[in-house]
Amino acid sequence: TCLCQGYRRVLQSSDIPKIFHDRDFIYMLRELRFELRTNLTNEDVVLDTIRPESLLHALENNFNGINGKQFEKLTEIFFKAVQEKRPDFELSLKKQQNDVRYDIIKILQDSMKLESMQRRLYGRYKLIIDESDDESAVRLLFQTGIIDPNQTEIFRMSDFSDDINNELRNVEILSTIKLCMETGKTILMVNTGRIHGSLYDVFNQNFSIMATGNTRKIFSKVAIGSKTVDVVVNDNFQCIVHINRHEFNDILAPFLSRFQKFxxxxxxFYRIQFKRLSSEEQNIMNNVENKMQTFIKHFGQQYLCGLNDNTLYSCLLSVIETDENRQCSILNIHQSYSQLNIKTKRFIEENPGNKQQCLLRFILSKLIQIASPESIIFKLPTFQDKFAESLFKNYFHYQEHFNIENFVRELIRTHENQLSYPITTDTHTEINTITTTKVTLYTRTSPYVVGINKASKYQLFNKQNNNSFDEKISNLVEILNLVSSSVLLII
Incomplete structure (x- = not known):
């Protein structure tokens, strides 16, 4: 009764988005029921053996998909409804002090690792709501170990006109999904709305079970082309559907209720990883973040192409690494260079013994990559002379901002050995660089840029200098004109 009252109040609350439905509440009750079965012998029992921690975990799994403050409010509503009957129903002081209520990484990791029996009883497939505009959530899922790249297949569908009505392509994707269901792989679906109808029974987990002796098989229906087929569903099969936040309001309620939403x-992600750092490293990251915020404010956000609220935190997150025990630390900057930024080592490690300064300059060097040359020249006089000089050298001498040909040469040079290649610095210390394989270039609209096409490949990389490396570049690069103002270099 208390939980029902809490659910009604959540639906009526103006502070909670209207994205939850009866199925979310039912699956929460299923999870609590399973917890009862596994904790009946536990002496720490309140409210008919439902523990506060169990209710919190059930809410995290079934009433998510909202921001931290909204989730705190939702949790408060449910707990207050229960406390009207049992005033002592509250989380332990340790739980409250540790602020573990909204560690989305741990919540997702634990949810993905449920046993097959638990998934059948109260588990649902996952709906990932990406707050970014560049599918950053997909990268973060792999980066934080939430999903295993060796056991995951990614399915992406394009919005090009020739692909939208390509029934053959849809059949190919559905056939591959069918294979993943049978073999127990995890599928990650990005921009796949056109085939969601074919997976209606899968998303709803409308399964039929066939058992003969000791053999037990689970089947679900999948519509492939004009046929509907029964597909074996492996116990280890899991499904993650990715959507962008700006698409969220257009999604119908019945579809949302099929999934656990995150x-x-x-x-x-950065705030969660930050809390896992040591106190010393937290202090370093705090100082770097504050100094970078000051730099952006001083330099002017309008002079940094494509800068948004996520840019700085994406850079900060990239310097935090996580071990197998979910412990985080700041990575070794001295061994974190790619073939594109190895030259900036002189700027970054001007004082190699100062960890904070190296980290600050590492982030700064990344950020000014999206600054225009005019803005750098315009802003240099506003900095101290020594720093202005080093910033000038880093931007104009150690980075490439003027010639696409030279940039591609640096990008592709690592492909000579297929892996990272050694570089010797001024101190004669050999460094193995990381390989960068994907970049976005911001260019001015000009006849030269718009006119780049397949014929330009010869002009760019086949100069009359009998250079064998030029021939290799020519073989490794393809130039595609997507639209009049967009050019894609495939390497």
Whole structure:
């Protein structure tokens, strides 16, 4: 009764988005019922053996997809409804002090690792709501170990006109999904709304079970083309559907209720990883964040192409690494260079013994990559002379901002050995660089840029200098004109 009252109040609350439905509440009750069966011998029992921690975990799994403050409010509503009957129903002081209520990484990791019996009883497939505009959540799922790249297949569908009505392509994707269901892989579906109808029974987990002796098989129906087929569903099969936040309001309620919903943002991920750092490293990261915020404010956000609220935190998150025990630390900056930024080592490690300064300059060097040359020249006089000089050298001498040909040469050079290649610095210390394989270039609209096409490949990389490396570049690069103002270099 108390939980029902709490659910009604959540639906009526103006502070909670209207994205939850009866199925979310039912699956929460299923999870609590399973917890009762596993905790009947536990002496720490309140409210007919439902523990506060169990209710919190059930809410995290079934009433998520909202931001941290909204989830805190939702949790408060449910707990207050229960406390009207049992005033002592509250989380332990340790739980409250540790602020573990909204560690979305741990929540997702634990949810993905449920045993097959638990998934059948109260588990649902996952709906990832990406707060970014560039599918950052997909990268973060792999980066934080939430999903295993060796056991995951990613399905992406394009919005090009020739692909939208390509029934053959849809059949190919559905056939591959069918294979993943049979073999127990995890599928990650990005921009796949056109085939969601074919997976209606899968998303709803409308399964039929066939048992003969000791053999037990689970089947679900999948519509492939004009046929509906029964597909074996492996116990280890899991499904993650990715959507962008700006698409969320257009999604119908019945579709939302089929999934456990999780909202992922770069800022949230950074804050969670930040809390796992040592106190010393937290202090370093705090100082770097504050100094970078000051730099952005001083330099001017309008002079940094494509800068948004996530850019800085994406850079900060990239310097935090996680071990197998979910412990975080700041990575070794001295061994974190790619073939594109190895030259900036002189700027970054001007004082190699100062960890905070190296980290600050590492982030700064990344950020000014999206600044225009005019803005750098315009802003240099506003900095101290020594720093202005080093910033000038880093931007104009150690980074490439003027010639696409030279940039591609640096990008592709690592492909000579297929892996990272050694570089010797001024101190004669050999460094193995990381390989960068994907970049976005901001360019001015000009006849040269718009006119780049397949014929330009010869002009760019086949100069009359008998250079064998030029021939290799020519073989490794393809130039595609997507639209009049967009050019894609495939390497």
């Amino acid at each position: 909202s992922l943002s770069i800022v949230d």
